[in-house]
Amino acid sequence: MKQNxxxxxxxxxxxxxxxxxxxxxxxxxxxxxxxxGAGETTMPWLFPCLCVMPFLLLLSAKKIKTAIIYLVVYSAxxxxxxxxxxxxxxxxxxxxxxxxxxxxxxxxxxxIGAYVVSTTTVSEFTAGMLRMHLSEKLIIPLSxxxxxxxxxxxxxxxxxxxxxxRGISFGGKHFSKMLxxxxxxxxTCSVQIGNELSAAALTRGLGGNVRRxxxxxxxxxxxxxxxxxxxxxxxxxxxxxxxxxxx
Amino acid sequence: MIxxxxxxxxxxxxxxxxxxNVSLNIQTGECILLCGESGCGKTTxxxxxxxxxxxxxxxxxxxxxxxxxxxxxxxxxYETARKVGSVFQNPRSQFFCVDTTSxxxxxxxxxxxxxxxxxxxxxxxxxxxxxxxxxxRSIFELSGGEKQxxxxxxxxxxxxxxxVLDEPTSNLDIDSINELKKTLLLWKSQGKTILIAExxxxxxxxxxxxxxxxxxGQIESDMPMSQFQxxxxxxxxxxxxxTLSMNxxxxxxxxxxxxxxxSLHNYVYRYGDKEALNIPKLSLPLGGVIAxxxxxxxxxxxxxxxxxxxxxxxxxxxxxxxxxxxxxxxxKKSYMVMQDVNHQLFCETVSDEIRLGxxxxxxxxxxxxxxxxxxxxxxxxxxxxxxxxxxxxxxxxSAVLADKEILIFDEPTSGLDFNRMEQTAALLSSLxxxxxxFIVTHDPELIVRCCTHILHLENGQCxxxxxxxxxxxxxxxxxxxxxx
Numbered sequence: 247m248k249q250n251x252x253x254x255x256x257x258x259x260x261x262x263x264x265x266x267x268x269x270x271x272x273x274x275x276x277x278x279x280x281x282x283g284a285g286e287t288t289m290p291w292l293f294p295c296l297c298v299m300p301f302l303l304l305l306s307a308k309k310i311k312t313a314i315i316y317l318v319v320y321s322a323x324x325x326x327x328x329x330x331x332x333x334x335x336x337x338x339x340x341x342x343x344x345x346x347x348x349x350x351x352x353x354x355x356x357x358i359g360a361y362v363v364s365t366t367t368v369s370e371f372t373a374g375m376l377r378m379h380l381s382e383k384l385i386i387p388l389s390x391x392x393x394x395x396x397x398x399x400x401x402x403x404x405x406x407x408x409x410x411x412r413g414i415s416f417g418g419k420h421f422s423k424m425l426x427x428x429x430x431x432x433x434t435c436s437v438q439i440g441n442e443l444s445a446a447a448l449t450r451g452l453g454g455n456v457r458r459x460x461x462x463x464x465x466x467x468x469x470x471x472x473x474x475x476x477x478x479x480x481x482x483x484x485x486x487x488x489x490x491x492x493x
Numbered sequence: 494m495i496x497x498x499x500x501x502x503x504x505x506x507x508x509x510x511x512x513x514n515v516s517l518n519i520q521t522g523e524c525i526l527l528c529g530e531s532g533c534g535k536t537t538x539x540x541x542x543x544x545x546x547x548x549x550x551x552x553x554x555x556x557x558x559x560x561x562x563x564x565x566x567x568x569x570x571y572e573t574a575r576k577v578g579s580v581f582q583n584p585r586s587q588f589f590c591v592d593t594t595s596x597x598x599x600x601x602x603x604x605x606x607x608x609x610x611x612x613x614x615x616x617x618x619x620x621x622x623x624x625x626x627x628x629x630r631s632i633f634e635l636s637g638g639e640k641q642x643x644x645x646x647x648x649x650x651x652x653x654x655x656x657v658l659d660e661p662t663s664n665l666d667i668d669s670i671n672e673l674k675k676t677l678l679l680w681k682s683q684g685k686t687i688l689i690a691e692x693x694x695x696x697x698x699x700x701x702x703x704x705x706x707x708x709x710g711q712i713e714s715d716m717p718m719s720q721f722q723x724x725x726x727x728x729x730x731x732x733x734x735x736t737l738s739m740n741x742x743x744x745x746x747x748x749x750x751x752x753x754x755x756s757l758h759n760y761v762y763r764y765g766d767k768e769a770l771n772i773p774k775l776s777l778p779l780g781g782v783i784a785x786x787x788x789x790x791x792x793x794x795x796x797x798x799x800x801x802x803x804x805x806x807x808x809x810x811x812x813x814x815x816x817x818x819x820x821x822x823x824x825k826k827s828y829m830v831m832q833d834v835n836h837q838l839f840c841e842t843v844s845d846e847i848r849l850g851x852x853x854x855x856x857x858x859x860x861x862x863x864x865x866x867x868x869x870x871x872x873x874x875x876x877x878x879x880x881x882x883x884x885x886x887x888x889x890x891s892a893v894l895a896d897k898e899i900l901i902f903d904e905p906t907s908g909l910d911f912n913r914m915e916q917t918a919a920l921l922s923s924l925x926x927x928x929x930x931f932i933v934t935h936d937p938e939l940i941v942r943c944c945t946h947i948l949h950l951e952n953g954q955c956x957x958x959x960x961x962x963x964x965x966x967x968x969x970x971x972x973x974x975x976x977x
Binding site for chain 1: 543544545548549550569570571573574575577578579581583585586587588589590591592594595598599600601602603604605606607608611612615633647648651798801803824825827828829831833835836837838839840849850877891895
């Protein structure tokens, strides 16, 4: 019995469908403005607005638990940043602000990443890349990578069980070697699976001389344009900000 | 359709599986069984036909291989891919996509077929193989048998003329094998040419027309199926092949000694709303070799996980020698040898591996035990460089040295030929009376050779629980025959 991890695409249950290219744009926007902190000083209101996006998207994908945890953790960090900024000093101040800063900066991008990976199937992803006219030399390795995440997660679980049966765990006597013991079998198994996977894909004609078709029905719909409009806002303000500064 | 002429082949980094002057001629519409011991070269032949050799697996090759007039050494892999469809042994690693529909579309997409045509082909092959209910699912939710069906459908959708199957049943239960049999019969009725390399033979008797027996990289004999079927059971096993008939199973002869009772209490486990296991109370012989049988989804793997103490929130207990053991104690007392042993070998040398987690009092025993399991010669080798059977023995040695009282084996003989299966059976038998051994298996040949007790699970419940003796053999046969 396998449980659906955060990185495993469930084809049936994906909420509103966004085009993979739209998702990439979302990812880029989040990275530029939240993680990269562009326009932070000119547009302080932007930050929290963008950070609501992962919450809404996760809700739409019916990952309710993840969405709520994200909201709680993010709000806590955000509040901490404002409420305690002036109230604390010294080491506590440093620690608190550091943690809150990292969480508010990284968490939204990580969550949007998780949303993208868990709601996009390999073939949708490939279809999106093809439409962007990227080379197959780039698309194939990337799609293999996509395919690999859930497999590695699966292997990881099995290895974890094996380690527990051998008494290798936190607090066990082999604690110091835990990392080594985990990665040796993980690497061997991944290499083996990767080999078999490549062989299987090749016997099914991957890398042929004709242009691949794709059965995925991707394309821009109303919701995609809505996301575009939303994502455009910060860029527009950023550029306006620049021109004013320059002018 | 397929023509091999004086083919010699040697893998670049391995001696086993080499071919020695093999010539073979297969007509269109023939269904061929390739059999022989492990390492005899049958997989190599399948790889030549689907042209993974020489394009993916490297080595020295001479001679000619023609598939439908196409010389495989001169043509590209994707050209052969349109003519030859391949189904592999491990359903876990032959899927390129993560959902079933795109998986079935994958081969057609690579050929650049128009979307409409692909959609039609998906519907067709899903209908023909009766897997319409599996469309649009994540492959991680599917059972091994279902995965193999999807694999067949995705090959079928490309509509190749030749189908090559390399040990397709080694991870399947009896029901799934029956399903695969139907698929093969369908392909045969469509006039396709089929080539199967396989260890389990009984299910192929009505399917294949011709049997090619290989030994040491050469074709030893090539006969029609009728002649092959008339060979005596002794002859078949002396050739190192698995049984042709489920009725030829030898009766267990072992005297069962009573060592006491191991009893399970409150073995109840749910995944969310789904009840996976429901065994309120069960008594099993301590020191016995217990086969855990049942169809897919019967709860066998949940049962073994619970027994190992690997499931959190599981409340069941085991009573051994009037000592009550919960999850935490069972984790100390039991050890599972997984189907993929690679998951559980961590160290740099075999001798480190078997000593990891060893009970200090057993230090003197370590050499004795590795001698008993034939591991002394490899003690300085890296465990990952060993063969499958040797890895299994390393895992057993480490469990024995760690004082594990309960050993659980998950499909220890999947994909093993007759001799290796017998070796494994002997090894498992030798543990009898010293350890309590549970074997989760679909292999009746293994069971009659080493098990003393049968535990039959179905839908998470214990249906039958009996000692395996000549008297109870009919009960046992009924399970394997009803389903085959």
